Amino acid sequence: EVQLLESGGGLVQPGGSLRLSCAASGFTFNNYAMSWVRQAPGKGLEWVSVISSTGSNTYYADSVKGRFTISRDNSKNTLYVQMNSLRAEDTAVYYCTKFRLSGWLDDAFDMWGQGTLVTVSS
Amino acid sequence: DVQMTQSPSSLSASVGDRVTITCRASQDISNYLAWYQQKPGKVPKLLIYTASNLQSGVPSRFSGSGSGTDFTLTISSLQPEDVATYYCQKYNSAPWTFGQGTKVEIK
Numbered sequence: 001e002v003q004l005l006e007s008g009g010g011l012v013q014p015g016g017s018l019r020l021s022c023a024a025s026g027f028t029f030n031n032y033a034m035s036w037v038r039q040a041p042g043k044g045l046e047w048v049s050v051i052s053s054t055g056s057n058t059y060y061a062d063s064v065k066g067r068f069t070i071s072r073d074n075s076k077n078t079l080y081v082q083m084n085s086l087r088a089e090d091t092a093v094y095y096c097t098k099f100r101l102s103g104w105l106d107d108a109f110d111m112w113g114q115g116t117l118v119t120v121s122s
Numbered sequence: 123d124v125q126m127t128q129s130p131s132s133l134s135a136s137v138g139d140r141v142t143i144t145c146r147a148s149q150d151i152s153n154y155l156a157w158y159q160q161k162p163g164k165v166p167k168l169l170i171y172t173a174s175n176l177q178s179g180v181p182s183r184f185s186g187s188g189s190g191t192d193f194t195l196t197i198s199s200l201q202p203e204d205v206a207t208y209y210c211q212k213y214n215s216a217p218w219t220f221g222q223g224t225k226v227e228i229k
Binding site for chain 1: 123154156158160165166167168171172177207209211213214215216217218219220221222223
């Protein structure tokens with residue numbers, strides 16, 4: 001069974017940093033691109049970042065570019081996002097998602113983790 | 123960047139009704155379009171990919187159509203368990219933009 005388990009969320013002050021992790025199991029992690037998607041309280045889905053299966057290609061939404069860094073450790077089947085210079089508007093549930101097809105970036109997200117809540121507030 | 127616009131933002135329909143949600147892309151995205159369902163308090167779930175392909179396990183009352191800039195999600199006979207917010211998403215290239223969502227309720 002495919003599982004994605006996020007961790008690392010919590011309360012952080014504006015300007016602070018946080019690193020989220022996503023532990024993957026049930027599939028060959030190093031064959032799949034991965035993504036982070038967030039959802040502010042009561043709002044819609046916002047794509048945040050994508051990383052290719054090898055980690056050689058990364059993509060970011062304009063809203064987080066220069067502040068967030070996506071990475072992965074294929075030896076640990078784990079996806080990360082380092083979030084710096086956090087703002088109140090970064091407050092959201094952050095979901096780890098898996099691309100549907102192995103090796104593809106032009107594809108839908110077929111599996112989602114349960115999400116981890118990040119709250120940016122003083 | 124390509125913008126994704128859904129309509130309506132919300133709708134209320136009776137059990138058994140046929141429901142249609144529209145998603146429009148600001149540029150041609152071919153058929154690189156997915157639909158997701160998010161039930162209240164739950165994680166989003168992939169319903170349809172490549173505009174019209176039903177994800178495994180999704181009831182056949184859901185269908186998708188369209189290509190280029192105009193897409194639709196249809197629920198042929200609305201059921202109480204279909205109460206949810208539905209999102210479209212483009213994935214032909216970065217960014218992987220979502221529509222703003224359509225909230226479906228039972229009348």
